[in-house]
Amino acid sequence: MNFDKEFDASGLSCPLPIVKTKKSLADMASGQVLKVIATDCGAVKDMQAFADQTGNTLMSSSEEGGKYIFFMKKK
Amino acid sequence: MTKKMAIIATKGTLDMAYPPFILASTAAALGYDVQIFFTFYGLQLLRKDLSNVMISPLANPAMPMPVPMPVMVQMLPGMESMATMMMKQKLKKHGVATLEELRDLCLEADVKFVACQMTVDLFEFDKSEFISDVEYGGAAMFFGFAGETDICLFV
Numbered sequence: 001m002n003f004d005k006e007f008d009a010s011g012l013s014c015p016l017p018i019v020k021t022k023k024s025l026a027d028m029a030s031g032q033v034l035k036v037i038a039t040d041c042g043a044v045k046d047m048q049a050f051a052d053q054t055g056n057t058l059m060s061s062s063e064e065g066g067k068y069i070f071f072m073k074k075k
Numbered sequence: 076m077t078k079k080m081a082i083i084a085t086k087g088t089l090d091m092a093y094p095p096f097i098l099a100s101t102a103a104a105l106g107y108d109v110q111i112f113f114t115f116y117g118l119q120l121l122r123k124d125l126s127n128v129m130i131s132p133l134a135n136p137a138m139p140m141p142v143p144m145p146v147m148v149q150m151l152p153g154m155e156s157m158a159t160m161m162m163k164q165k166l167k168k169h170g171v172a173t174l175e176e177l178r179d180l181c182l183e184a185d186v187k188f189v190a191c192q193m194t195v196d197l198f199e200f201d202k203s204e205f206i207s208d209v210e211y212g213g214a215a216m217f218f219g220f221a222g223e224t225d226i227c228l229f230v
Contacts, residue, residue: 013170015101019180022104040170053105 001060001071003035004028010039010067017043018050021072025056028074033059036070043068079108079224081217086230087119089130089162089174090138094230095120096177102226103184111181112217113209114191117230118198121190121205125174129159182208189217 007024009017017038024034036047044061047070051058057073080102084095095117099109113121119128132138132149138158148154166173172180182188192211195202202211221227 011170013172015097015104015177016170016172019100019104019184023183050105 001035002033003071004032006035006037008037009043010037012038013040014042014046018046021047021050022054025072025074030074032074034072034074036072038068038070039066041068043070047072077106077108078226079220080110080226081221081224081228082109082111083217083227083229084111084113084117084120085115087116087128089128089159090135091230092120092125092128092174093171093177096174096181098228099186100177100180100184103181103186107225109181109184110187110189110217110220112189112191112221114194118190118194118200118205120174120178121188121209123204123206125178128174129155130162131155132158178206182206187220 005024005028007021009020012020017036017040021034021036024036028034036043038047047061047068048058050056051072055075057075059071059073060069062069080099082095082099084092086092095111099111102109122128130138132140132144132154133146141161188206188209189212190205190209192213195211
């Protein structure tokens with residue numbers, strides 16, 4: 001999937017993946033896509049909850065070799 | 076309309092310092108307007124230097140210990156420093172942010188910090204030892220914000 005920016009949250013625990021995803025989105029334009037990589041399994045549900053509550057779109061959420069990959073489209 | 080959350084932070088130990096900052100930074104990331112009211116021992120979390128924020132195994136029987144430790148042993152000098160050091164190592168190993176980092180993230184996200192003037196005076200805290208991003212007020216001021224919140228927590 002194409003993306004405009006990447007944020008690697010590997011090794012970070014709650015709430016850093018969410019808080020820093022929000023920071024990463026801050027300087028992006030509406031419609032741009034942020035790729036987030038995380039190793040905290042709690043991030044799977046948190047990232048969906050973040051999208052639901054902020055209006056950003058979680059386009060995909062998957063796991064690859066112990067890492068969780070998210071594509072978030074900015075509102 | 077923007078959602079709001081208020082937290083009353085009353086504890087100044089390392090373990091209990093985390094919940095207010097974690098919840099506040101997360102709520103801010105979700106778009107909430109957040110205020111934390113620091114009172115009693117929670118005021119310790121406003122110090123510029125947080126290195127004296129510690130955890131004690133004493134009177135804390137729920138704290139998981141590597142080996143069972145009788146209370147008489149927990150009372151020995153240096154046990155508090157040791158427990159604090161071990162907890163900090165554990166937090167670091169698990170990628171949990173430091174208190175300073177979480178507090179900075181809160182401030183960056185415009186979380187408002189209010190210190191209880193009465194307890195600042197009561198404990199004779201020196202305001203110059205606190206970070207500058209603090210407003211001082213009383214219970215009525217807190218209610219001005221808390222009365223209109225969607226979530227209000229006491230920690």
